[in-house]
Amino acid sequence: MSSSAAPRTLFDKIWSDHVVAELGGDTSLIAIDRVLLHERTGAIALRELDRVGRPIADPARVFCTMDHIVETRSGRGDATRVPGGEALIRETRARATSAKIRLFDIGAPEQGIVHVISPELGIVLPGATLVCPDSHTCTQGALGAFAWGIGTTEAEHALATGTLRVRKPKTMRVTFDGELDRGVSAKDLSLALISAHGSAGGNGYVVEFAGSAVRALDVEGRLTLCNMATEFSAVTALIAPDEKIFEYLRGRTFAPRDELWDRALGHWRTLHSDDGVQFDREIAVRTDRFAPMITWGTSPQHAVPVTGRVPRQEDSGATREAYERAIEYMGIEPGAPMSSMMIDGAFIGSCTNSRITDLRRAAAILRGRRIAEGVKAICVPGSSAVKRQAEAEGLDRIFRDAGFEWRESGCSMCFFAGGESFGERQRVVSSTNRNFESRQGPNTRTHIASPETVAASAIAGRIADVRSMVS
Amino acid sequence: MLYANVDTDAIIPSREMKSGAKTGLADGLFAGWRYTQIGGREPNPRFVLNRPEYRGVRILLAGENFGCGSSREHAVWALREYGFRAVIAPSFSPIFYNNCVRNGIAPIRLAEPIVRELAEKVAANPQEHKVTIDLDAQEVVAHDGERRRFEIDAHLKEMLLSGLDEIDLTLTKRPEIDAFLASDRARRPWIYLET
Numbered sequence: 001m002s003s004s005a006a007p008r009t010l011f012d013k014i015w016s017d018h019v020v021a022e023l024g025g026d027t028s029l030i031a032i033d034r035v036l037l038h039e040r041t042g043a044i045a046l047r048e049l050d051r052v053g054r055p056i057a058d059p060a061r062v063f064c065t066m067d068h069i070v071e072t073r074s075g076r077g078d079a080t081r082v083p084g085g086e087a088l089i090r091e092t093r094a095r096a097t098s099a100k101i102r103l104f105d106i107g108a109p110e111q112g113i114v115h116v117i118s119p120e121l122g123i124v125l126p127g128a129t130l131v132c133p134d135s136h137t138c139t140q141g142a143l144g145a146f147a148w149g150i151g152t153t154e155a156e157h158a159l160a161t162g163t164l165r166v167r168k169p170k171t172m173r174v175t176f177d178g179e180l181d182r183g184v185s186a187k188d189l190s191l192a193l194i195s196a197h198g199s200a201g202g203n204g205y206v207v208e209f210a211g212s213a214v215r216a217l218d219v220e221g222r223l224t225l226c227n228m229a230t231e232f233s234a235v236t237a238l239i240a241p242d243e244k245i246f247e248y249l250r251g252r253t254f255a256p257r258d259e260l261w262d263r264a265l266g267h268w269r270t271l272h273s274d275d276g277v278q279f280d281r282e283i284a285v286r287t288d289r290f291a292p293m294i295t296w297g298t299s300p301q302h303a304v305p306v307t308g309r310v311p312r313q314e315d316s317g318a319t320r321e322a323y324e325r326a327i328e329y330m331g332i333e334p335g336a337p338m339s340s341m342m343i344d345g346a347f348i349g350s351c352t353n354s355r356i357t358d359l360r361r362a363a364a365i366l367r368g369r370r371i372a373e374g375v376k377a378i379c380v381p382g383s384s385a386v387k388r389q390a391e392a393e394g395l396d397r398i399f400r401d402a403g404f405e406w407r408e409s410g411c412s413m414c415f416f417a418g419g420e421s422f423g424e425r426q427r428v429v430s431s432t433n434r435n436f437e438s439r440q441g442p443n444t445r446t447h448i449a450s451p452e453t454v455a456a457s458a459i460a461g462r463i464a465d466v467r468s469m470v471s
Numbered sequence: 472m473l474y475a476n477v478d479t480d481a482i483i484p485s486r487e488m489k490s491g492a493k494t495g496l497a498d499g500l501f502a503g504w505r506y507t508q509i510g511g512r513e514p515n516p517r518f519v520l521n522r523p524e525y526r527g528v529r530i531l532l533a534g535e536n537f538g539c540g541s542s543r544e545h546a547v548w549a550l551r552e553y554g555f556r557a558v559i560a561p562s563f564s565p566i567f568y569n570n571c572v573r574n575g576i577a578p579i580r581l582a583e584p585i586v587r588e589l590a591e592k593v594a595a596n597p598q599e600h601k602v603t604i605d606l607d608a609q610e611v612v613a614h615d616g617e618r619r620r621f622e623i624d625a626h627l628k629e630m631l632l633s634g635l636d637e638i639d640l641t642l643t644k645r646p647e648i649d650a651f652l653a654s655d656r657a658r659r660p661w662i663y664l665e666t
């Protein structure tokens with residue numbers, strides 16, 4: 001058998017499509033098809049290029065959005081509660097405009113969280129390389145792209161040269177096989193994986209998600225699954241594109257049309273790992289007995305089923321030091337049932353879980369119910385398009401009637417940049433991706449879970465099992 | 472600082488990245504742990520970097536998966552501005568690792584027991600027990616002369632040693648880039664967009 005006929009992984013195929021030159025060692029110069037920027041880190045890259053007078057190689061393939069520090073209360077303008085934020089927003093606008101890159105500004109119909117709008121607009125495509133100075137760029141691998149987060153200096157390099165110097169990563173396949181119980185979704189798959197293998201479990205690998213449970217996920221569930229790959233310390237994640245992906249992309253703003261669509265489709269159908277190919281590592285998981293998951297501590301690996309308890313140190317997978325720190329920070333007791341924890345806040349939003357299907361699932365729980373007294377609950381749609389769609393379906397009414405605030409799109413309280421937050425020591429159940437210390441505000445206590453678990457917990461006023469509320 | 476999974480929010484909290492610039496960040500380094508109050512500036516005497524014996528340190532000994540979380544390069548800029556030139560840890564988050572190399576901080580991987588042993592030796596007598604790094608030879612040298620070899624990609628080592636501007640370096644490959652674009656445009660025309 002000639003080497004060109006040797007079986008290859010999906011990742012290998014995309015990689016070899018993009019090698020411009022070999023640089024020695026395991027490092028290659030890789031062509032970058034799409035660069036995405038946002039006002040928080042992208043502005044710095046644009047400023048730096050301007051300072052040294054370097055032009056952008058191909059502005060037509062660079063996109064910028066305003067998501068991280070924008071206000072999300074209605075009637076917003078450039079003003080934001082993030083200190084220094086307004087200046088950064090204005091600077092981003094000025095630099096993006098003079099660099100002639102596409103900008104999805106505050107008030108534009110396309111505006112939204114970068115990893116939500118890119119699939120929505122057909123910016124990310126199967127087989128493409130895409131980078132963004134943002135760690136959750138891995139989300140977009142769900143469409144079969146090699147998409148990964150970089151730093152600002154690398155973003156400058158990608159903008160100026162249309163390439164990056166990349167060391168070829170190892171490959172891992174994670175296969176999820178089996179059915180999913182009602183009330184169990186992609187978020188629970190990822191938390192179960194990270195709690196079993198640690199938040200460093202994917203370090204150094206590009207992870208391909210495969211198996212019947214992954215194929216059964218809709219496109220948005222796949223985006224959620226890949227989103228959490230950075231919490232697994234993977235370089236990124238991807239999923240072989242199939243008919244669901246192609247149907248999803250057809251007709252989107254920046255997706256190919258007509259004859260180009262047919263040619264693209266021909267290429268995309270070759271994008272899968274060949275039979276018999278070897279990965280550097282394989283993990284196989286049965287999903288049939290999965291329960292909704294929730295985190296108890298301050299790392300995404302500190303996750304247990306909602307029906308479970310705070311583990312004892314010996315069973316926690318954490319060192320004594322890390323365990324004690326987490327317990328103290330979270331204000332919880334070893335062995336306490338998760339369902340005993342009263343909550344102060346509920347947040348549905350972020351690039352992990354704020355797409356239309358996420359909002360529909362949460363709304364199905366909230367319909368005809370009210371959140372518990374004293375709980376502050378907020379829903380922030382992932383994009384302006386998601387918000388419009390939700391309003392067209394009447395979901396906003398369900399959220400509001402249940403007692404949720406209904407916001408404009410943005411990252412909002414997924415992270416704290418000095419602006420809005422839940423209060424000190426407030427316990428928040430959140431559909432976001434990071435439960436780090438002070439991530440959602442100074443000394444806030446974040447429990448991450450799926451949007452349906454957030455909705456169920458908001459109603460109960462404490463951490464709750466959504467399965468008791470699905471009909 | 473040997474705990475696992477120290478994330479970039481801990482290295483530099485978002486609220487400390489006020490200027491949106493690459494400088495003015497050293498004060499915010501580890502702010503959540505370093506000061507007694509969030510947003511305050513009164514040093515927490517228990518935090519390792521506030522102890523007088525560690526003043527002026529240039530090497531950070533850290534735990535597994537150091538620099539995980541947000542891709543913010545501010546974490547590396549803050550470490551560099553504070554004075555750090557190297558971090559020794561069992562493993563790093565991939566984005567953080569790349570950011571280090573591009574900002575003159577050597578990210579050095581050594582097995583967990585070795586990092587722990589180095590840390591114990593230093594802690595026993597911080598004034599005398601200094602660790603040095605011989606990047607050229609790829610060795611970490613303890614005060615007692617014990618040498619531990621580490622692996623680093625030849626390309627990244629070169630970047631750290633030479634401090635070359637990577638963009639300039641890549642632009643010398645312009646002919647290869649142009650040739651790639653010409654053939655790729657024919658092969659995958661749908662990738663190329665009009666302005």
Ligand code: SF4
Nearest residue numbers: 136350351411414415
């Ligand atoms: S929603 Fe949160 S995780 Fe996603 S890009 Fe915004 S800040 Fe980052």
